[in-house]
Amino acid sequence: MKVVVMGAGVVGVTTAWYLARGGVEVTVIDRQPGPGLETSYANAGELSYGMTSPWAAPGIPMKALKWLFMKRRPLFIWPLISPTMWVWGLQMLRNCNEGSYRINKSRMVRISSYSRDCLPELIAKTGVEYDGREQGTLQLFRTEKQLKASKADQEILAEYDSPFEVLDRDGCVAVEPALAHVRDKFVGGLRLTSDRTGDCRMFTVSLAEKCAEAGVEFLYGQTIQSIDVENNRVVGIETEPAGRITGDKYVCAMGSYAPRVLNPIGIRLPIYPVKGYSVTLPVVDDEGAPQSTIMDETHKVAITRLGDRIRVAGQAEIAGYSGRLGPHATDTVHYVVNDLFPKGGDLSKSEGWTGLRPMTPDGTPVLGSTRLKNLFLNTGHGTLGWTMAAGSGKAVADLVLGHKPAIDFDGLTAERY
Structure with missing residues (x-):
């Protein structure tokens, strides 16, 4: 065959x-x-078993409206004359309710949990190299409101037997020592201990x-x-x-x-293409660099350690099949890595990239x-x-x-x- x-x-x-x-x-x-x-090619580098969930969730429409007015916003929508775009958007909105969210998440977790179990065997059989680490993902909260809101996520994680830890400032610094330099910029975090990291390409x-x-x-x-x-x-x-x-x-x-x-x-x-951005920069100070993945909850930006590099990825731009990487496209991801890890990497040597995520409305x-x-x-x-x-x-x-x-x-x- x-x-x-x-x-x-x-x-x-x-x-x-x-x-x-x-x-x-x-x-x-x-x-x-x-x-x-x-x-x-240059995605966030996260193997996000603990963060597997649909974008279409209760409360997202209101959050999306707020994001559109942020200075360093995680979401951009270009109002194209595209029936495909608007139909997809309406379908996504219809999934932004508790019932649909739980159904969709259970389907996604079914796949990601199985993937979590398959990957170690694949790596063992092939010996592939990919700058992999097994130190989890730290979802970093800059406000008490974000920390309190994470209780809903904790309940869902517990429901699907996905291990996690709730950390205060000291706990965050213990798993990511470089955050000690900016401890006044966050209040705590949610660490997803089963997550991995690695260079997808x-x-x-x-x-x-x-x-x-x-x-x-x-x-x-x-x-x-x-x-x-x-x-x-x-x-x-x-x-x-x-x-x-x-x-x-x-x-x-x-x-x-x-x-x-x-x-x-x-x-x-x-399936609609939702554009994302990333920059990759060399590590110049190991003690000032991340050790695994940090997800900045405010800006929806992931910062991931890949060997001797740092990958910073985020933003969602709804603009059709555009592959344009404009002069200010990566401003938000630049800002976040410099804000949290100012000593870790050399932004002057960063490589920018943009790619299209194949998103379904559910x-x-x-x-x-x-x-x-x-x-x-x-x-x-x-x-x-x-x-x-x-x-x-x-x-x-x-x-x-x-x-x-x-x-x-x-x-x-x-x-x-």
């Missing part, structure tokens, strides 16, 4: 690895010249090399022109410049670009089978592609291979739309 995987980001490459382990012939196609060059490149050694064929620089369908089956993919690529089964792992190739064949997914990715008998989906992971890659990759690969997946696909497939 031959399986064609569309997309060479962390989700597509991880899916290919599990398929190859299952003994089938695998071809991966991507329009970029190498693996992990889209959303996987480094992982993707390393795993792609292992895949190639196992016989996986990678065809880069290939733009998908169309997917050909006959008798309720995919019979080929027309690409430029390689031409027609065929297989027995197909997996779409194209993130934000999945709707562009699936809509023409009648599979309509409410937060849950779209996995599994479709109405076409040999087409499967592994897309729409939003900000959690790195977190969910191992679990969703293994589960979808098992489905393609005809094995019973270890997780239930109820509520995860395209049928929910």
Whole structure:
């Protein structure tokens, strides 16, 4: 059996690895010249098992309005003349209630918890290098109001058996010593002890090399022109410049670009590209740098230690498929890292980046089978592609291979739309 995987980001490459382990012939196609060059390239670096939750939550509409008027705001909305954007936004608003939030979160946790269990085995079998650390995530609260509001999150974490610690100032400094220099800027934190950190692109490149050694064929620089369908089956993919690529089964792992190739064949997914920003800077003082990940609750910015680098990522910009990195685009992430870790890194040598997060209105990715008998989906992971890659990759690969997946696909497939 031959399986064609569309997309060479962390989700597509991880899916290919599990398929190859299952003994089938695998071809991966991507329009970029190498693996992990889209959303996987410079994300926050968090494996956020404890912070797995949908953006659509009770109270978010009011918070979003407040964010729009902040000087260093975490949310930008450009009012485009785009029915797709506005329909997606309305669908998200409809999910901003307690009932939908709990359903959506339970679906997402199902995937991320499974991914948390799969990743150590994958790393042990492959020996991939990715600047990984296992020191958790510290959600940092600048106000007492934020600290009190975290009790709702604590209840949900306890409900899903996700370990955490509530820390005062001294507790925060104990796990992140560099915060001692700015202890007057926060009141406490919530530490998610099962979270990991690591460079997503480094992982993707390393795993792609292992895949190639196992016989996986990678065809880069290939733009998908169309997917050909006959008798309720995919019979080929027309690409430029390689031409027609065929297989027995197909997996779409194209993130934000999945709707562009699936809509023409009648599979309509409410996935919208939400732009995020990051900067990566070298560590110049280890004692003044973060040791793991700190999430600044006020600005929704994550600061992550990746070996001898610091990755600072955040913001959400709703602006369609724009890849523009404007002159002031990274001002907020610059501000936050300089505010909390002024001695840790060299901002004058920072590298800016922007990428598109494939967001569904309910937060849950779209996995599994479709109405076409040999087409499967592994897309729409939003900000959690790195977190969910191992679990969703293994589960979808098992489905393609005809094995019973270890997780239930109820509520995860395209049928929910």
